[in-house]
Amino acid sequence: MKRTRYVSAATAVVLMTGGPVAVATAAAADPVRTVTAAPAALRVDATAESASAAALKHYPGVIESLDKDGTVWHVDVISKDGKGHAELQVSASGSVTEQNRDTNENAAENKALVSAKVTAQQAMKAALAAHPGQVTTVEWDDDDGTASWHVEIKGKDGKTWDAQVNPATGKVTQSDSDGDSDDDGDDNN
Template structure:
């Protein structure tokens, strides 16, 4: 009995103190698909919920989803073959959508690689389990991968999830850290 009470008090302290808020308060059982900020996690939509809402608004294949300034922003390759940008509020309600008319020849190659992927964006997020996913984006340039940005214990981490096998690897470090563009004219 004492263990149950102590565990309950410890859980309440964690939730009240904000440490466990990213895991608590959402309907997803995996922290991998939680929203990116503690305040949003307790009242907002998870990545999976936002992705589902974006795909309901624009049926197709999710290319990327990102939480930015309290909103979810999703790019969807629609079943109509067009690229769509969908904006959702923190709760996953669609607040805007439009067709992206600024396309280039690389978009056709991206669309083909995305259609051939056997791992979806939400599956890639789940593969990064144990962390809070803040962004998932498809990269079909060379070897098709999902670039997954995560936060765990207040530390950001970038992972790659192979779009065919689902294998998770640490993303290579960016080579532009500390580049202040001072050499640009």
Template structure:
């Protein structure tokens, strides 16, 4: 069975302006259908860097997970493939960028496929997140290795709350609209 690397769509932000990066974190609100957004400081790129400092390897995805029902708080979940083929899930605090903990994932059926997909690419997950931040608030980034060639997929949220999926070229970092996401896409945003 192939490991599904796609991280659930989540909300976080990377608003870059004047050299300052700001992020948003999602917190659950039991009284509302939509998640509530609260200010935070750690962007997707920050979370990826913190996870890799904690657990060396190759970051394959990052997404901000809502607070769980057992009292846990929202956290960036970063999947890291270590050099020995071990998968790690590293939790990073969206407010501080500090690592909250990590766990080893024993499911490694697709390790060879992921390594093959990453071979020869020059854009990392953090670079893909930074590139996609030009299109809106980054909510997740992950490696899509299901097609003929691997790509980075990023999800953004606009100031109005509309979500949009993007493809980031793993060699050039060019961001284009994901044609598979036709829910509310409008071709005028393509670059």
């Protein structure tokens, strides 16, 4: 019995003097109790290029238009046969949500777009080569009888640069440049 008291007393002294340090050291070394701060998730906005790739993966075809609204891209895709049309939204993370799908399009109305030698993606690359920045809009335009790609780029200086890209040759011409974004109420649909 005397021996138990001495061991208990010795244990109590060790715990009182070195116990808190030992417990703290053991807790810090314990991987179950160790909490490491996870790196903060970085918000990465999808670019026009990545939004178009995500949209075409979801609905294969030809991009008719691509427009950024905040952090969401609105993408219209025409099927390769010209008969289908999908309205898609691509989030900042690259996830695709289908808003509408139609399979009764008039293929003749989409013939020029579907057969164009220069795609929306190629028009973006050509416009960016002529004026570096970020693409905010790409749109097929054949309203006046002459088809072209309209590409809008926001430059590093904050100014908007509008380009027309020839769908047969890829030649870029500047159509307009202004000091602000396209907030003039113009509907591009």
